[in-house]
Amino acid sequence: MKFPGKRKSKHYFPVSARDPLLVASPVASESIESYIVGIDQILVDIEAQVDDELLERYKLSRGQSLVVDDDRAEALYEELKANDLISHQFAGGTIGNTLHNYSVLADDSSILLGVMSSNIRIGSYAYRYLCNTSSRTNLNYLQAVDGPIGRCFTLIGDNGERTFAISPGDMNQLRPESIPESVIAGASALVITSYLVRCKPGEPMPQAAMQAVNWAHKYQVPVVLTLGTKFVIADDPQWWRDFLREHVSVVAMNEEEAQTLTGLGDPLAAADKVLDWVDLVLCTAGPSGLYMAGYTEETYKRQTRHPLLPGVIPEFNRYEFSRAMLREHCQNPLRVYSHIAPYMGGPEKIMNTNGAGDGALSALLHDITANSYHRINVPNSSKHQRPCLTYSSLAQVCKYANRVSYQVLNQHSPRLTRGLPEREDSLEEAYWER
Ligand SMILES: Nc1ncnc2c1ncn2[C@@H]1O[C@H](COP(=O)(O)OP(=O)(O)O)[C@@H](O)[C@H]1O
Numbered sequence: 001m002k003f004p005g006k007r008k009s010k011h012y013f014p015v016s017a018r019d020p021l022l023v024a025s026p027v028a029s030e031s032i033e034s035y036i037v038g039i040d041q042i043l044v045d046i047e048a049q050v051d052d053e054l055l056e057r058y059k060l061s062r063g064q065s066l067v068v069d070d071d072r073a074e075a076l077y078e079e080l081k082a083n084d085l086i087s088h089q090f091a092g093g094t095i096g097n098t099l100h101n102y103s104v105l106a107d108d109s110s111i112l113l114g115v116m117s118s119n120i121r122i123g124s125y126a127y128r129y130l131c132n133t134s135s136r137t138n139l140n141y142l143q144a145v146d147g148p149i150g151r152c153f154t155l156i157g158d159n160g161e162r163t164f165a166i167s168p169g170d171m172n173q174l175r176p177e178s179i180p181e182s183v184i185a186g187a188s189a190l191v192i193t194s195y196l197v198r199c200k201p202g203e204p205m206p207q208a209a210m211q212a213v214n215w216a217h218k219y220q221v222p223v224v225l226t227l228g229t230k231f232v233i234a235d236d237p238q239w240w241r242d243f244l245r246e247h248v249s250v251v252a253m254n255e256e257e258a259q260t261l262t263g264l265g266d267p268l269a270a271a272d273k274v275l276d277w278v279d280l281v282l283c284t285a286g287p288s289g290l291y292m293a294g295y296t297e298e299t300y301k302r303q304t305r306h307p308l309l310p311g312v313i314p315e316f317n318r319y320e321f322s323r324a325m326l327r328e329h330c331q332n333p334l335r336v337y338s339h340i341a342p343y344m345g346g347p348e349k350i351m352n353t354n355g356a357g358d359g360a361l362s363a364l365l366h367d368i369t370a371n372s373y374h375r376i377n378v379p380n381s382s383k384h385q386r387p388c389l390t391y392s393s394l395a396q397v398c399k400y401a402n403r404v405s406y407q408v409l410n411q412h413s414p415r416l417t418r419g420l421p422e423r424e425d426s427l428e429e430a431y432w433e434r
């Protein structure tokens, strides 16, 4: 684990002094492992530059992810190939990306659950998937299937916006018995996506996901849900609200998904509403940056040193220097919020927006796992006098998440090839004060 106590810099983890307990602690020898586990539809992204006319012809919805039948997928593939439009092919899938990026950022393990073709030829999609996944992401628990993994046609418009057309193959054939109880039991978090319920009748993926969620509850492992696309939520927003209330601790979404879920167009108002059901919210808002909303204990709240921000909740960021807690761990829960504008105003030229939201979530997961890693290894640390969910303050997690999104916007693949630099002037407090 690239761990706050081992960093010289305080950029991503705002500790003003090194915790003295760490010096004599087992953290120094990396004794106890921590990892996150996730379930995904195993997909390869096939990226192509297209115009709006093609999206219309294939009845795709700009900026969204839709499943297409085999005939439409084949016609699309042939057209992209015939016109030499395919520019890149990468491993994809929203959770696969998130786990890969987490492993790259944290330099630590994640475990991916899903399916993989049992017969893999060099150069095939399955082969590409394996080659493009971090060696820190454990693929040993994947379930074998006879057919192909999924394909995600990642269609990039002139402005870099991505639209997805999914050809599922066997990606939804994960069975409940392929979810290892012990793997869920030992995880710092279970990460799932709303896409997992988008299946044909009879496909086992939703039951497999539910099995994992039930084990997560049994072992008090926080469930992290990313909302994927507004269309899945729009099918039955009340079902999702109930699901969040019953099963989820942390939710990640963009502003469109947030609106579909809550009926509220303002991302801060929507994030606040979602706090009625979960403990911590990450809401990305494209060129407007991102918001976080969570709970802290009233007596532990910490006032920001940043300017107070206007919004539907006036001066909403007043206590953004607080660390997030599970609501049930607070005697007097206080809602705390933070916002950050895109890092450096956003890249000069956005390669494409594919994976920008996944990137932000992987940074949040790094912070959450760093916290449980530190708690396991240094239980007496002053950091754990109160049971926090994150290692860092909301403000600092926002900064980190935003920085990772920026990195993803600057490249084609949704997956990071390397971690962030250890030191960056632009992440210093001084930069933001300028
Ligand atoms: N056009 C943009 N300009 C600057 N930053 C952007 C832009 N689009 C996205 N970002 C950055 O990427 C993050 C995630 O983007 P977003 O598009 O909201 O996620 P998603 O991929 O889930 O829809 C944003 O919070 C922001 O930091």
Ligand SMILES: Nc1nc2c(ncn2[C@@H]2O[C@H](COP(=O)(O)O)[C@@H](O)[C@H]2O)c(=O)[nH]1
Binding pocket: 040, 041, 042, 043, 044, 045, 065, 091, 092, 093, 094, 095, 097, 152, 162, 164, 166, 193, 195, 198, 228, 353, 354, 355, 356, 357, 358, 359, 414
């Ligand atoms: N598991 C699934 N992943 C999907 C699906 N449709 C798209 N995607 C993946 O999302 C990422 C990008 O996410 P972003 O929202 O942060 O841009 C991309 O790599 C796709 O593979 C789906 O139906 N299921």
